[in-house]
Amino acid sequence: MPLLFLRRCGWLGLLACLLTACGSHQKAPPAFTASGYVADRGAMRLWRKDDVAQQTVNIVSVYSPYKGENTVITRYQFIRDDVRQINRTQNGEHPETLQIRFDDKGNPSFMQRQRDGLREKLSDDELALYQFEARRLLDVSQSLRAGQVILMQGRWRNGVMTTCDGNEVDPDFDRRSASWVAARTQRSTGQLGVAWLEAPEGTQLLLVANEDFCHWQPKKSEL
Structure with missing residues (x-):
């Protein structure tokens, strides 16, 4: 099953595909993992840190x-x-920041959203949606981790x-992905940032940009 299933399945299908494909894996995953998937009109990258003793999970998406x-960029903490x-920052033409904290009963103890520099109040429906999205992302992260879908990032030059660890690698991209990287190289000067996924099912190109992904990717100590 090629990694293009990440694009085709969608949220619910993604979970079903991964849980079906990876139910036989028994080995405990590492405490710090990086993964990702093709989302709606974009790419989602996830870094996750588990603390079994504290029963906490921290995720940066x-x-x-x-x-x-x-x-x-969103930071989640689960207990x-x-x-x-939930702490979210969105850049671009209309920048936005969001901060929400919940008590042990799931009720909001603090919430604040700013759009274009103006504070806005969150409605009950919006708050419920943020909680639902957080839980859904935790489930997807769990499935990706169980399926050994690993995010790799690196620099492409000449x-x-x-990789961000300084190792020279030759990702097993398919012809279409390799052609896309080559085309971006011709339109760019200097190095490109490249993100891809590796799993037992294969390799999938995730993102190519005129950006150094290694410069900012989260470290274990930062989660």
Whole structure:
């Protein structure tokens, strides 16, 4: 099953595909993982840190649209699978910041949203939607982690791919993905930032941009 299933399945299908494909894996995943998937009109990258002793999960998600510059960076904290904090920043033409904290009963103890520099109040429906999205992202992250779908990022320059760890690699891109990287190289000067996914099912190109992804990607100590 090729990694293009990440695009085709959608949210619910993605979960079903991954859980079906990966139900046989028994090995405990590492405490710090990076993954991602093709989202609606963009790419989603996820970094996750689990603290079993504290029963907490911290996730940083980065949504990068394929068109425009409205990158959305969200930090989540979960305690015993319940969302406790959401901190979101969206840049672009209409910048937005969001902060929500929940108590141990799931009720908001603090919330604030700013759009274009103006504070706005969150409605009950919006608050419920943010909680639902947080829980859904936790489930997707869990499935991606169980399925060993690993996010890789690196720098492409002069036909050489170097990961953020400094290792030269040769990702097993299909012909279409390799052609896309080559085309972007011809239209760019200097190095390109490249993100891709590796899994037992294969390799999938996720994102190519005139940006150094390695410069800002989260580290374990930062989650």
